[in-house]
Amino acid sequence: MKKFLATLTASSMLLLAACGQEGEKSGASTSGGGGGSGDKVIEVWHIETGEREKYFENVATQFEKANPGTDIKLLRIPNDAFKQKLSVAMSGGNPPDVFQSWGGGWLKNFVEQGSVTDITEQVDAAQFHKNAIANTTFDDKVYGVPLGISTNLVFYNKEIFAKYNLEEPKTWDEFVNVIETLKKNDIIPLSLANKTKWPGAYYLMDITSRLAGPELFESAFKRTGRGFDDPAYVEAGKYIQDLVKMDAFNPGFNGLPYDEGGSRQLLYTGQAAMINTTNSFINNIRAEAPEFEEKLGFFPFPSLPGGKGEMTHVPANTGPVFSVSTKAEEPKLAAEFLNLMTTKENAQIYTDTTGSLTAVNDAAPNDETMKPIYDYLATATHMQMPYDQTLPPELAEVHKDTTQALFGLSMTPEEAAKQMEAKAKEMLDK
Amino acid sequence: MDASTENVSVVKQQEILKTKKLVRNKKIVSISLFIAPAFLIYLLYVVYPIFATLGYSFYQWDGTTEKTFVGLGNYAQLFKDAVFWTALKNNAWVVATSVFVQIPLGLIMALMLFAPIRGLRLLNSIYFLPFLMSTVAVGMLWVLMFDPMNGIVNVLINVFGFENVAWLSDEKTAMFAVLLVIVWQFAPFYMILFKAALVGISEELYEAAQIDGANAWQKFQNITIPLLMPTIVSSSILAIVGSLKAFDIFYIMTGGGPNGATELMGTYMFKQAFINFNMGYASAIAFIMFFIALIVTIVIQVLEHRRKQKGGYA
Numbered sequence: 001m002k003k004f005l006a007t008l009t010a011s012s013m014l015l016l017a018a019c020g021q022e023g024e025k026s027g028a029s030t031s032g033g034g035g036g037s038g039d040k041v042i043e044v045w046h047i048e049t050g051e052r053e054k055y056f057e058n059v060a061t062q063f064e065k066a067n068p069g070t071d072i073k074l075l076r077i078p079n080d081a082f083k084q085k086l087s088v089a090m091s092g093g094n095p096p097d098v099f100q101s102w103g104g105g106w107l108k109n110f111v112e113q114g115s116v117t118d119i120t121e122q123v124d125a126a127q128f129h130k131n132a133i134a135n136t137t138f139d140d141k142v143y144g145v146p147l148g149i150s151t152n153l154v155f156y157n158k159e160i161f162a163k164y165n166l167e168e169p170k171t172w173d174e175f176v177n178v179i180e181t182l183k184k185n186d187i188i189p190l191s192l193a194n195k196t197k198w199p200g201a202y203y204l205m206d207i208t209s210r211l212a213g214p215e216l217f218e219s220a221f222k223r224t225g226r227g228f229d230d231p232a233y234v235e236a237g238k239y240i241q242d243l244v245k246m247d248a249f250n251p252g253f254n255g256l257p258y259d260e261g262g263s264r265q266l267l268y269t270g271q272a273a274m275i276n277t278t279n280s281f282i283n284n285i286r287a288e289a290p291e292f293e294e295k296l297g298f299f300p301f302p303s304l305p306g307g308k309g310e311m312t313h314v315p316a317n318t319g320p321v322f323s324v325s326t327k328a329e330e331p332k333l334a335a336e337f338l339n340l341m342t343t344k345e346n347a348q349i350y351t352d353t354t355g356s357l358t359a360v361n362d363a364a365p366n367d368e369t370m371k372p373i374y375d376y377l378a379t380a381t382h383m384q385m386p387y388d389q390t391l392p393p394e395l396a397e398v399h400k401d402t403t404q405a406l407f408g409l410s411m412t413p414e415e416a417a418k419q420m421e422a423k424a425k426e427m428l429d430k
Numbered sequence: 431m432d433a434s435t436e437n438v439s440v441v442k443q444q445e446i447l448k449t450k451k452l453v454r455n456k457k458i459v460s461i462s463l464f465i466a467p468a469f470l471i472y473l474l475y476v477v478y479p480i481f482a483t484l485g486y487s488f489y490q491w492d493g494t495t496e497k498t499f500v501g502l503g504n505y506a507q508l509f510k511d512a513v514f515w516t517a518l519k520n521n522a523w524v525v526a527t528s529v530f531v532q533i534p535l536g537l538i539m540a541l542m543l544f545a546p547i548r549g550l551r552l553l554n555s556i557y558f559l560p561f562l563m564s565t566v567a568v569g570m571l572w573v574l575m576f577d578p579m580n581g582i583v584n585v586l587i588n589v590f591g592f593e594n595v596a597w598l599s600d601e602k603t604a605m606f607a608v609l610l611v612i613v614w615q616f617a618p619f620y621m622i623l624f625k626a627a628l629v630g631i632s633e634e635l636y637e638a639a640q641i642d643g644a645n646a647w648q649k650f651q652n653i654t655i656p657l658l659m660p661t662i663v664s665s666s667i668l669a670i671v672g673s674l675k676a677f678d679i680f681y682i683m684t685g686g687g688p689n690g691a692t693e694l695m696g697t698y699m700f701k702q703a704f705i706n707f708n709m710g711y712a713s714a715i716a717f718i719m720f721f722i723a724l725i726v727t728i729v730i731q732v733l734e735h736r737r738k739q740k741g742g743y744a
Contacts, residue, residue, distance in 0.1 A: 083705070084700075084704045084705065087493075087704040087705070087707070088704055090493075090494065091493030091494055091704075091707075091709070093494075109707065112495075113492065113493075113494040113495055114494070114495070115494060195598075195599075195684070195685060195687060195688070196685075197687075250578070250579060251578045251579060251594060251596050251599075252577075252578025252579070252594075252596025252597075252598070252599035252600070253578075253599065254596075254599040254600075254687065254688040254689075255576075255578065255596060255597070255598035255599030255600075255604065255684065255687070255688060256577075256578070256599065257573065260570075260573070260574075262577070266579075271579070393705060393706055393707060394705075394706040394707070394708070397701070397705055397706060401689065401690070404687065404688060404689055405688075405689040408599075408601065408688050408689050410601060410688075410689050411689070
């Protein structure tokens, strides 16, 4: 009797556990590659929608055809929830075989925990843009392949600019003039959805880079003399608060979520004229409001009076980056999948269909919207990766929190800089 | 009476006792067998995690690599952490709203359903509807309704001549806005509890009161409220414990922002665990949450016990 009970309990527990897992997985949307069914399953977690997702499906189908008996299971997770979900899976010891990231500090954190497979042997680092692969290489070992690269630009509505005889501003004064003119005509100058905090953080990064050049962040991050309380950071905070005080942004931006499209909607409908964001915005446009693309113009973030930064100092992002987790049952096969995803031919398809740039060398985009952005990126003398992806996660959080507070006018630039530097001392001085 | 008969009766008595014991033992065995599956699951999924959390809270740990023992270090840091105190204060707000707004509102809605109004069934469904929706959907829905420019809430207040309010974006209004949604979503739950309890109150009591000349208010005060007391108490426990554990709606609607204005113990714990990878620190927060909930529950139970001893209705 007792034995029977014990087995019953044990089996019911197993059943419960299984149900739990099943439920968790069905929470996100799955899309099989080509419906291949084999015993070797590679689970891939990503966050892309639209054409990018179709690209993954296409590569998965190719891979399943080339490797009979394998099954690529693509699992899409919404962007805002992804970081947490992957962290939970990683610390729970149940990560996917292949996962997306942005390289930088966030990936490095997992590398330091021993959760990411070293794929230096399997991939050819030379075929990627050197700044991009550097963002996934730690201690000379490659931990991920950067499929995509993107840059930040100020995108604007050409129609509105033409209507009010505005030109692309090159300096801060011109930028402020544009803002004033738009405001006079009841158009929101800059659209921002800052609940997620990173869209606002771009401003701090761009302004600081224009003020002090890329050396400041390098020095503050590597602890070689300057800090996050550098006068340039305080001044950058003041620039942000000036913009807020002149009502350059849409009201209530600090509570608007980016993923749901709060800020993009304002642009599509002509209620707002500009947005400072990554060029993956174009991917969004193609999915959400394709007719808007022909009205789209862009200019790099304007220069600041007395600033040491050059216009060729470009903010950039790697992503999607793909890595193999150490829990993967078939790490070699998974690495091959990454290789297939980043062949030159496939990368060309990626850049042509998705309206994004690839970090794979010699895959220049053919379409009219992307070409100028590619050319712009090609002239870059320095690429600044976003702070929140370079810094260790906890410090990145402080950076985003303090910047959001700057935007909300609930913290002075001095306070924000001080708080940031205090945490940096704690986390980085070891 | 000779010695032998006495002996026999003693033996008999002993035998009876033995069989009684046997029966009792048998009963214990069968009862525990019946309890065992549920009890094991309870041990594994409830008791063990509580103690494991307590254990983790003594370590500095990122979730995967080696743990470092720091004793009460996490707790010492926690009590100095300004964000934690904000979170605690916000949780107190949630508790207060749940107990003093949600429960009375639930009671009023339940009473209305017993009033002789036409179209009661419709009201019943309408009241209950919010509770049927998933919290994530409710959160998204209200984020759109609270939209600072085009949200329906702002359109409505414009009609009355007020300026647009950036509900979820302003540190001063964000907490209020989310609390409003919580009340909207959970008051129906208490309505159902009260409705069930109201059905259980015997009509005779009201008739007797009627004969004694009691008016509606007196009936409510002296019959309805005392007889609902057990339900009110259990609702309060549910409301308080639920509020202390609140997480989902805040996570969806504000993510603890802007600038930490709606941070709760739950969201802060989540942030420390899965964004900052401070599992030990997060465990300390989790344990404090458990501890507060435990204390509150004990206090309510003791008060309820005293009330019953004083001769209140069971």
